[in-house]
Every structure is written in structure tokens, then in C-alpha cells.
Amino acid sequence: MPKVKLPRKSTAIDMTAMCDVAFLLLSFFILAAKFKPPENLTVNTPSSVSTKIAPDKDVVMLTIDKDGKVYFSVSDGNKTQKADIIDAVNTAKNLNLTAAEKAAFSKNPSAYIATPFSQLKSYLQKDPDQLKGVSLPGIPAKDSTDNEVVDWVRAAKDAFQGGHMNIIVRGDNASKYPAFQGIIMALKKNDEMKFQIVTNPVAVPKGTELYKQNVATGTKGASGG
Amino acid sequence: MAEMDTSGGGGHKKGPGVKKGKKLSTRVDLTPMVDLGFLLITFFIFTTTMSQPTAMRIFLPKDVDKPEEQNKVKASAVLTIMLGKADQIYYYEGDDPAKLQSTNFKGVRDVILDKKRRTDPKDFVVVLKPSADATYKNTVDILDEMSIDEVHRYAMVEISPYEYKLVTTTEQANGIK
Numbered sequence: 013m014p015k016v017k018l019p020r021k022s023t024a025i026d027m028t029a030m031c032d033v034a035f036l037l038l039s040f041f042i043l044a045a046k047f048k049p050p051e052n053l054t055v056n057t058p059s060s061v062s063t064k065i066a067p068d069k070d071v072v073m074l075t076i077d078k079d080g081k082v083y084f085s086v087s088d089g090n091k092t093q094k095a096d097i098i099d100a101v102n103t104a105k106n107l108n109l110t111a112a113e114k115a116a117f118s119k120n121p122s123a124y125i126a127t128p129f130s131q132l133k134s135y136l137q138k139d140p141d142q143l144k145g146v147s148l149p150g151i152p153a154k155d156s157t158d159n160e161v162v163d164w165v166r167a168a169k170d171a172f173q174g175g176h177m178n179i180i181v182r183g184d185n186a187s188k189y190p191a192f193q194g195i196i197m198a199l200k201k202n203d204e205m206k207f208q209i210v211t212n213p214v215a216v217p218k219g220t221e222l223y224k225q226n227v228a229t230g231t232k233g234a235s236g237g
Numbered sequence: 238m239a240e241m242d243t244s245g246g247g248g249h250k251k252g253p254g255v256k257k258g259k260k261l262s263t264r265v266d267l268t269p270m271v272d273l274g275f276l277l278i279t280f281f282i283f284t285t286t287m288s289q290p291t292a293m294r295i296f297l298p299k300d301v302d303k304p305e306e307q308n309k310v311k312a313s314a315v316l317t318i319m320l321g322k323a324d325q326i327y328y329y330e331g332d333d334p335a336k337l338q339s340t341n342f343k344g345v346r347d348v349i350l351d352k353k354r355r356t357d358p359k360d361f362v363v364v365l366k367p368s369a370d371a372t373y374k375n376t377v378d379i380l381d382e383m384s385i386d387e388v389h390r391y392a393m394v395e396i397s398p399y400e401y402k403l404v405t406t407t408e409q410a411n412g413i414k
Contacts (some may be wrong), residue, residue, distance in 0.1 A: 024264075024266075027268055027271055028266035030267075031267050031271050031274060033369050034271050034274030034275055034278065041278055041285065045281055045285040058373065058381075060292050060293045060384075061384060062294070062381075062384070064291060066290045076373060183373040184373060185373060185374035186372055186374070188369065189368065189372070189373065189375075190375070192373050192376060193395075196393075201304070205298075205299065206294070207334075209293040209295060209377060210290060210292055211292065211377065211381075212290065213291040215292075220346070220385050220386065222386070222387055223385075
């Protein structure tokens with residue numbers, strides 16, 4: 013046996029520095045992440061091959077839940093427009109809303125309208141916590157004679173005059189066509205011919221026409237429509 | 238996870254290796270912590286970029302009541318697709334709804350492409366008629382199908398009562414699905 017042993021060096025690396033870097037990066041990404049606003053209306057949206065991002069500014073959103081009920085909401089950054097909308101509806105329908113009730117809609121970032129005009133006043137008086145779990149009737153939209161979505165869209169159109177308004181429809185997979193048809197009617201009546209539907213992105217199926225076109229034009233994943 | 242190395246002989250060669258455990262080592266192995274950190278980083282990287290929902294653009298045609306202003310379509314070049322209950326699709330070519338055929342969402346692509354191949358691209362039009370029993374998902378899927386199959390001229394219109402009756406009788410004949 014050799015008398016001189018090879019000096020054995022430690023193979024343990026001091027991981028403190030690596031840990032610091034890891035947590036710095038982590039903090040950066042946490043702060044950069046924008047959290048979705050709390051969804052009080054959970055909706056399963058269908059999928060589509062479209063890759064255009066849904067806008068999140070100047071948005072007027074019409075949500076259809078799985079029972080076909082229609083809800084109306086406006087994006088968070090448009091408080092003045094929200095106030096204008098609720099004022100316009102108040103005067104047009106003689107609802108006698110107090111300033112507090114109007115503020116319940118215009119100041120609350122996740123507020124949405126879920127009742128016909130007749131119940132609007134009592135709906136706005138309630139706290140959002142009181143409404144959790146309560147089944148709301150939704151805005152009437154299916155009957156062509158009683159389509160209140162028309163009034164809401166008209167109020168929104170006037171409030172956004174001069175600016176650009178993005179109309180977005182966020183529907184649940186299970187809702188039936190009449191609710192969607194009611195919304196389309198309301199938009200046509202207000203001469204709003206362009207709108208967007210929120211979908212989950214999926215890849216273009218291989219071998220289809222659109223896929224071949226994307227490959228030919230070199231735009232992988234970008235849709236033409 | 239991180240262990241307090243009290244044996245004093247395990248992970249490090251520096252310092253006295255003690256048999257009786259009088260000198261406690263305070264070295265903590267941080268490797269698992271770093272693994273966790275990187276896992277969380279990758280999670281946040283993926284969720285921030287993927288959290289944007291996408292949107293499908295829809296352009297509605299203007300409703301014109303005067304028949305002479307309506308777009309003239311060649312009846313032979315038209316494929317009419319009707320959406321029924323339970324994700325079923327009924328279609329016919331031309332203007333004779335009595336010759337209904339049925340398919341589902343998997344087969345409709347072949348139907349559309351087949352008709353497209355046989356028709357003059359200038360005249361090819363697809364007319365979509367969702368019935369009251371169709372779901373929103375059916376409607377969006379068929380619109381998506383239009384863009385997947387590169388159908389440039391299509392219209393979504395109301396189903397007529399006659400066609401709806403044909404659809405319901407076909408559904409009953411096939412067993413209420």
C-alpha cells in the first residue's frame with residue numbers, strides 16, 4: 013500500500029449563489045406575471061385555431077353561461093365609460109338609480125349586469141358577497157321583442173364614441189344557439205358588425221388547407237382568419 | 238429536503254470527523270432548494286405567456302331586405318350545413334333540403350373539402366344554419382372549420398321552419414340522440 017494518500021478534495025459545491033440567482037429570477041417572473049381578474053363567471057370557452065390575442069382594453073364583454081344566460085360587463089380600465097353607460101341606461105329606462113348603485117357598477121372592476129332592467133335596482137343594491145351562489149336571471153336576449161342586450165350595447169356604443177370599442181363574446185360550450193343568436197341580433201341592430209369570440213388556442217390540424225397555407229407562407233401557427 | 242448534517246462525517250471532509258457527535262455541523266445541502274426554485278421559475282414562465290386567451294374575429298354581413306341587393310349565389314355551388322342536437326350535422330347541396338345527409342364534426346371536413354374540390358372557387362359558398370338545439374360550441378367549431386378549410390365565402394343565417402322540421406324528423410328517425 014502506498015504510504016502517501018492522494019489528498020482528497022471536497023466535491024460538495026456551495027449552492028448558495030445558485031440559490032440566490034434562482035430566487036431572483038423567480039421574483040422577476042412572479043412580478044411580471046399578470047394575474048387574471050377573479051372570475052365570478054366561470055365559462056368553458058370553445059377552442060379555435062385563431063391565434064389573435066383577445067384584447068383586454070376598451071372591452072365590452074357579453075358572457076353567455078352554460079344555461080344560456082347573458083351577462084354584460086366592461087373592462088376594468090374604462091371607469092368613465094362604465095359610468096356613462098349606467099347613466100344612459102338609467103335615464104333611458106327611468107330606473108331611479110342612486111349614485112351609490114351606479115357606483116356599484118362603475119367603480120367595481122369585476123362588476124357585471126346579470127338581470128333585466130326591472131330587477132336592476134335591487135341587484136345593484138346588493139354586495140357582491142351576497143350574490144355569491146345566487147342564481148341570476150341574466151339579461152333577456154332570446155326573445156326578439158324583449159332583447160335588452162340591444163339597449164346595453166347602444167349605451168356602450170354611445171359611451172365609447174370617438175374611441176375604439178372591442179366587443180367580445182365569451183360563451184360557454186354548453187349554451188345553446190338562441191342566446192348567441194340574440195346577441196348577434198342585438199349587435200346587428202346597433203350596426204356593430206365586427207366582434208370577437210374568446211376561444212382557447214389549439215394548433216392547426218396537420219394536413220388541412222390552413223396548415224398547408226401556413227407552411228407555404230412560412231407563418232407557423234399564425235392563422236389567416 | 239435540506240438536512241442538518243449532524244453526523245459530522247458525511248458530506249464534507251473538512252473539519253474534524255467526530256465519532257461521538259460533540260461538534261454539530263451546520264452545513265445545509267441547498268441542491269433541492271435550487272431545484273424547487275427552478276421548477277417555480279419554469280412554471281411562471283409558462284403561465285405568463287400562455288394566459289392570454291385568443292379571440293376569433295367575426296364579421297357580420299349587413300342584413301338587406303331587398304332581394305335584388307342580396308348576393309346572388311349559384312344554387313349548384315352552395316353547400317348548406319345545419320347544426321342539430323347532440324353534435325350532429327346535416328347538410329345538403331344546392332337548394333333541395335329534402336336530400337339531407339348527416340355527419341358529425343369529424344366527417345364534416347371531408348364533406349366541405351369534397352364539395353370545394355368539385356366547385357368553381359369563384360362560386361363556392363357555404364351557408365351555415367344552426368338550429369335552436371345546437372350548442373355554442375357547435376357554432377364556434379363550424380366557424381373554425383371554415384377558417385381551417387379556407388372557405389372564404391360563408392354566411393350564418395337563420396334556419397327556416399321547413400328545414401328545422403326536416404332536421405327534427407331525421408333526428409327522430411335515427412333515434413333521438
